[in-house]
Amino acid sequence: TLSKEEIAKDLTVITGIDPGSGVVTNAEKAVDEYGLDLTVQASQSAAMTQALEDAISKNEPIVVTGWNPHWKFTRYELKYLEDPKGVFGEAExxxxxxxxxxxxxxxxxxxxxxxxxxxxxxxxxxxxxxxxxxxxxxxxxxxxxxxxxxxxxxxxxxxxxxxxxxxxxxxxxxxxxxxxxxxxxxxxxxxxxxxxxxxxxxxxxxxxxxxxxxxxxxxxxxxxxxxxxxxxxxxxxxxxxxxxGEPKTGLVVPKYMDIDSIEDLKA
Ligand code: PBE
Incomplete structure (x- = not known):
């Protein structure tokens, strides 16, 4: 597992998908509202899942803009970070x-x-x-x-x-x-x-x-x-x-990251 301190030391970005997507917009809002020292890097869905694969293979910290239904939850051990401020909305x-x-x-x-x-x-x-x-x-x-x-x-x-x-x-x-x-x-x-x-x-x-x-x-x-x-x-x-069903969006991390909430991403 990676501790909050180890995560804070190594993590500089939130790995996003396409810039027009709602999750990327909301991730930017989350950076603002939670006061995170992270940059949202827009890319593409396929690049996001590739980054996830790479980070997991090296046991490194990574935060992605995630959503379900999505196959990444069957392929990898992942979890949503809690969003106490409700930036990513409620029932979607x-x-x-x-x-x-x-x-x-x-x-x-x-x-x-x-x-x-x-x-x-x-x-x-x-x-x-x-x-x-x-x-x-x-x-x-x-x-x-x-x-x-x-x-x-x-x-x-x-x-x-x-x-x-x-x-x-x-x-x-x-x-x-x-x-x-x-x-x-x-x-x-x-x-x-x-x-x-x-x-x-x-x-x-x-x-x-x-x-x-x-x-x-x-x-x-x-x-x-x-x-x-x-x-x-x-x-x-x-x-x-x-x-x-219950589709959902939010910030998603591998389970080996020992944090639970977006607030834990604060340095
Ligand atoms: N998504 C998947 C889109 C909607 C469908 C959550 C990545 C988004 O706009 O964020």
Whole structure:
């Protein structure tokens, strides 16, 4: 284990992901509010998990901007640091959001998207398969084939369409790569010609607000994407939760770090 003093001596950064993500914004807020002598280093999800792997292999201290559902909790022994100031919010949800007008223009797609609801275990299966090397599309296909009953609850009674175009936007976060690829296949079963557009967080919200894209299953509310929601809420529609579970974000460390709270990161 690493003591609080050893951690304070060696740790200079919080390893972040993409700069537009809610966890990075909130990590910066945490540095301010807790008065930490650490810099939030933005990078990418894949670089963050690589840094985690490296630090763990050397038994070094590391703090990352983390969230679950995410495969890192199955792969490594990790824990969230307590957040007594509530910087990372309370009860969070993963929501489906759509551009205004989708309900009228493409009611079948709207209905499927509105029905889409799966569990943390479901999402975990797809995410772990991708992490282990299965292509995104194949991991999604395997899950859909194995879960016909669940999928039919989302599509039951919905009329098929004839090759209508539909554009889904998402950000390259492991959890959202999984959900986006699954809902794409389900919408294709209904007859949509689904395009995926991978963008930065801000553009995900923007593209829906100005009608360039149709929907996204990658909105984290009410807290993680609060500022995007505030900016765009009048021009999008929130279709509610698509994950049955307790998604969460925060600062995550290996269990061998002998600290419990973000406050313990104070030098
Ligand atoms: N995440 C995953 C995103 C939302 C989904 C928690 C990394 C974020 O904006 O922080």
């Amino acid at each position: 949800g993963i929501h489906t959001i759509a551009r205004s007008g989708l309900k009228d223009d493409k009611p079948e797609a709207y209905e499927v998207l509105d029905n889409f609801l799966w569990s943390e275990e479901d999402m975990g299966e797809v995410m772990v398969a991708i992490e282990e090397g299965t292509a995104d599309v194949d991991a999604a296909k395997d899950w859909v084939e194995k879960n016909e009953e669940k999928v039919s609850e989302w599509t039951n009674g919905i009329e098929k369409v004839d090759s209508e175009e539909l554009m889904l936007v998402y950000v390259n976060w492991d959890s959202e790569v999984a959900s986006t690829n699954v809902i794409k296949l389900v919408l294709e079963e209904i007859g949509y010609n689904v395009q995926l557009s991978e963008v930065e967080s801000a553009f995900m919200w923007q593209a829906l607000a100005n009608g360039e894209a149709d929907a996204s299953v990658a909105a984290w509310l009410p807290d993680t994407h609060a500022s995007y929601y505030a900016d765009y809420k009048d021009d999008i529609e929130d279709l509610g939760k698509n994950l049955d």
